[in-house]
Every structure is written in structure tokens, then in C-alpha cells.
Amino acid sequence: MATRPTPKKSSFGGTHSIEHAQDVPSTPLVAAQPNGSVVAVTEPTASAEPLAPAKTRRKPGPVPGGRVKKKAAVWADEEVIERIRGAWFHTPTTSAEREASFSDFLLQAALVRTAEREQKYNQGKEFPPAPAGSIGVGRKS
Numbered sequence: 001m002a003t004r005p006t007p008k009k010s011s012f013g014g015t016h017s018i019e020h021a022q023d024v025p026s027t028p029l030v031a032a033q034p035n036g037s038v039v040a041v042t043e044p045t046a047s048a049e050p051l052a053p054a055k056t057r058r059k060p061g062p063v064p065g066g067r068v069k070k071k072a073a074v075w076a077d078e079e080v081i082e083r084i085r086g087a088w089f090h091t092p093t094t095s096a097e098r099e100a101s102f103s104d105f106l107l108q109a110a111l112v113r114t115a116e117r118e119q120k121y122n123q124g125k126e127f128p129p130a131p132a133g134s135i136g137v138g139r140k141s
Contacts, residue, residue, distance in 0.1 A: 070132070084106075088102050088105040089102075
């Protein structure tokens with residue numbers, strides 16, 4: 001039976017940044033004294049400044065009125081998305097039709113279609129809400 005070849009050794013193999021730091025003598029640190037003399041320090045002293053906490057991504061909170069905003073996505077061909085984006089982008093900012101953001105534009109368009117369907121299929125009343133996860137995901141070709 002043939003033996004397996006020996007794996008190649010990396011120049012970094014077997015080293016660990018913490019373990020390595022303990023094995024290698026460090027250069028002495030120096031600290032200036034108030035009287036102007038310099039003293040060798042064997043270990044670094046703790047900084048007087050506390051470390052800044054790591055930044056975390058904020059979750060969207062409630063908006064005025066106690067409502068919580070949620071995100072919904074739409075999938076379409078790139079050309080269709082660009083056409084929709086262009087319709088909002090090229091509407092003059094001085095026009096009364098121009099929404100404050102692209103998100104507002106999409107929301108208003110969806111609300112128009114929603115009102116049409118409520119009128120046609122539910123005697124103009126709002127449909128019962130459909131919570132997130134209640135609608136199947138994926139293509140429905």
C-alpha cells in the first residue's frame with residue numbers, strides 16, 4: 001500500500017499570535033517620568049482611556065405614533081427595476097407628484113393597487129392582514 005505524501009510546511013505553520021508573543025522576547029518599552037528621566041517598563045500599563053464598544057447594527061425602531069416600519073422586497077428583471085427607478089428619479093423635484101424617496105414612491109404605488117383590489121374584491125373595505133411568513137416564497141411561474 002502506498003504511503004501518503006507529507007504535507008508541505010507553511011512558514012506560518014505552528015505559530016499562534018498569542019503563544020508566539022510569549023516565546024519571543026519583546027523589546028523593552030520606555031516611559032518618560034515627570035522629572036525628565038526615562039525608565040524601562042517590562043509590561044505595558046493599562047490605558048487610562050476605556051476601549052470603545054464595538055458598533056452594532058441598529059434595528060429599526062418604532063416611528064412616531066407607535067408604528068413599526070417593516071421591509072418588503074420585490075423581485076423583477078433589471079430592466080423593469082431600472083424603468084421604475086427612472087420614473088421616480090426623472091420626475092422633477094419641483095413637481096407635486098415627486099415623493100420624498102424612492103421607497104415612498106414604491107409604497108404609494110403599492111397602496112394605489114391595494115385600494116383598487118379592496119374596491120373590486122372586498123366592497124372597498126380593507127382585507128384582513130397577512131402576517132410575515134404567511135405568503136409562500138419563491139417563483140410562481
